[in-house]
Amino acid sequence: MADQTYRRLETEIETTITLSVYDFGVVEEFKDELHTFSRRYEALDIRSFFSDNVDCNQVAFFEDDTFGKGVKTWYKPARFGTISSTSNHSGWGCKPLIEN
Numbered sequence: 001m002a003d004q005t006y007r008r009l010e011t012e013i014e015t016t017i018t019l020s021v022y023d024f025g026v027v028e029e030f031k032d033e034l035h036t037f038s039r040r041y042e043a044l045d046i047r048s049f050f051s052d053n054v055d056c057n058q059v060a061f062f063e064d065d066t067f068g069k070g071v072k073t074w075y076k077p078a079r080f081g082t083i084s085s086t087s088n089h090s091g092w093g094c095k096p097l098i099e100n
Contacts, residue, residue, distance in 0.1 A: 006074035017076045020091035026070025053093030
């Protein structure tokens with residue numbers, strides 16, 4: 001169903017598409033690591049809460065090898081704009097960090 005939905009959206013939408021399906025049986029195996037990431041990320045306290053989510057993979061301490069388990073992601077970048085050159089997405093969304 002997710003694949004069919006992605007294919008339909010892909011033909012109709014010009015902006016970014018990120019569709020992820022999580023196998024919670026697998027995700028549960030790394031829930032402690034996910035909780036640790038979440039706490040470290042929240043402690044930064046420099047998130048832009050009013051911005052769209054970005055790929056958590058942009059956070060330096062995001063463990064893609066760990067957090068990629070049990071996640072199937074369909075991704076298409078926008079056809080225009082600053083992130084149109086990205087080709088993949090971790091499936092996890094985070095609020096962007098405020099840059100000084």
